Amino acid sequence: MKIAAIITRIIQQFLRDKRTLALLFLAPLLILVLTWVVLDQEAGNYSVATIDVPGQLVEQIESDSIEIIDTDTPYEDLADGEVQAVLVMEGQQLEITIDNSQPNIEKALFMHLQRTLSISENSAIQLDVEQYYKAEVETTFDYVGPVLIGYFAFFFVFLVGGISFLREKSQGTMERLFATPIRSWEIISGYLAGFGVFAIIQSIVVIIFSVYVLTVPMQGSILLVIFITLMLALTALTLGMLLSTFAKNEFQMMQFIPIVIVPQAFFSGLFSLDSAPAWVEGIGRVMPIKYGASALTDVMIKGNGLGEVSLDLLILLGFSSLFFILNLVTLIAYRK
Numbered sequence: 001m002k003i004a005a006i007i008t009r010i011i012q013q014f015l016r017d018k019r020t021l022a023l024l025f026l027a028p029l030l031i032l033v034l035t036w037v038v039l040d041q042e043a044g045n046y047s048v049a050t051i052d053v054p055g056q057l058v059e060q061i062e063s064d065s066i067e068i069i070d071t072d073t074p075y076e077d078l079a080d081g082e083v084q085a086v087l088v089m090e091g092q093q094l095e096i097t098i099d100n101s102q103p104n105i106e107k108a109l110f111m112h113l114q115r116t117l118s119i120s121e122n123s124a125i126q127l128d129v130e131q132y133y134k135a136e137v138e139t140t141f142d143y144v145g146p147v148l149i150g151y152f153a154f155f156f157v158f159l160v161g162g163i164s165f166l167r168e169k170s171q172g173t174m175e176r177l178f179a180t181p182i183r184s185w186e187i188i189s190g191y192l193a194g195f196g197v198f199a200i201i202q203s204i205v206v207i208i209f210s211v212y213v214l215t216v217p218m219q220g221s222i223l224l225v226i227f228i229t230l231m232l233a234l235t236a237l238t239l240g241m242l243l244s245t246f247a248k249n250e251f252q253m254m255q256f257i258p259i260v261i262v263p264q265a266f267f268s269g270l271f272s273l274d275s276a277p278a279w280v281e282g283i284g285r286v287m288p289i290k291y292g293a294s295a296l297t298d299v300m301i302k303g304n305g306l307g308e309v310s311l312d313l314l315i316l317l318g319f320s321s322l323f324f325i326l327n328l329v330t331l332i333a334y335r336k
Contacts, residue, residue, distance in 0.1 A: 019255060027258040034266050037280055046109055047083040049074035054089065061087070066112060078132055079302075085109050093128055100131035101143070101301045133302050134219055145216030146225075146296035147269045149206055153229050154236040154289050155261050156202065161195045162240030162253050170249065174334075184331045188324065192237060199233040219303030225296060228309065231316040232292035238323035239288070245330045264289040269297060291315045 062068045074086045086097045210216045247253040267284035295309035
């Protein structure tokens with residue numbers, strides 16, 4: 001009877017907690033759907049520009065997955081991501097310059113060209129591969145390293161900031177602040193600055209360790225990388241503080257991880273979405289990690305500067321500003 005009483009109490013507790021029930025049954029389905037969409041894709045379609053390549057060879061190279069693009073600025077298009085490779089024919093030498101910031105594309109194109117040349121009448125043609133970016137992206141970790149830096153910075157700052165802000169409310173610190181003349185926006189700014197100090201330290205430690213110990217490629221400015229990581233951390237911090245408003249304890253705050261943090265990984269660049277449905281791209285546009293990871297990859301692997309990643313930084317700033325305003329609105333309502 002005592003065991004039955006315990007079982008009954010637990011069941012009733014779960015039935016009263018609708019959020020836990022939703023997490024238990026709906027969150028796994030959401031993650032499974034995202035995993036299916038990301039992984040259940042056919043081979044990607046790649047665009048290739050050519051220079052002085054005979055028409056017969058172009059016809060042999062072109063396939064369902066490779067499109068030959070006619071452009072007057074092939075290398076500019078390669079830098080902008082409009083094409084993934086440039087083919088140049090010099091005598092019996094076929095030189096391919098590949099966007100090596102994406103190893104999966106590099107390997108797929110190389111294997112296709114090798115197969116095409118081996119079965120064609122031009123089997124005597126020698127294939128020479130050149131990497132467009134100077135960064136030595138030799139392993140999968142070299143490519144995903146910048147993405148992981150941004151993802152882990154986002155994850156831990158979100159978690160620590162959200163739980164810490166929630167604890168300030170549950171321990172009564174927030175009520176004592178409300179009794180003073182301090183304004184709501186000053187409270188939020190103060191907490192952001194306080195948590196931001198540790199976000200700065202974390203970003204510096206993670207980046208230095210990744211670059212100098214794990215040898216993640218670094219072609220751009222390390223100061224710019226730190227700044228991008230801080231912008232991403234600021235977005236995570238404001239989001240964590242906002243969601244802490246809807247949690248009553250640390251356990252409920254942890255429940256946001258499968259819904260908010262895990263889906264970010266699918267749009268961070270760790271998985272190729274080239275062949276994903278159009279609506280998936282729409283979801284990715286509301287994921288802050290998409291822009292932070294893209295900026296980190298552009299700087300660390302491609303060697304781009306502030307001008308090339310300014311749009312990503314502005315979008316991150318927009319996310320942070322939106323979350324700050326929503327924090328302010330909820331705090332004013334909570335204060336009343």
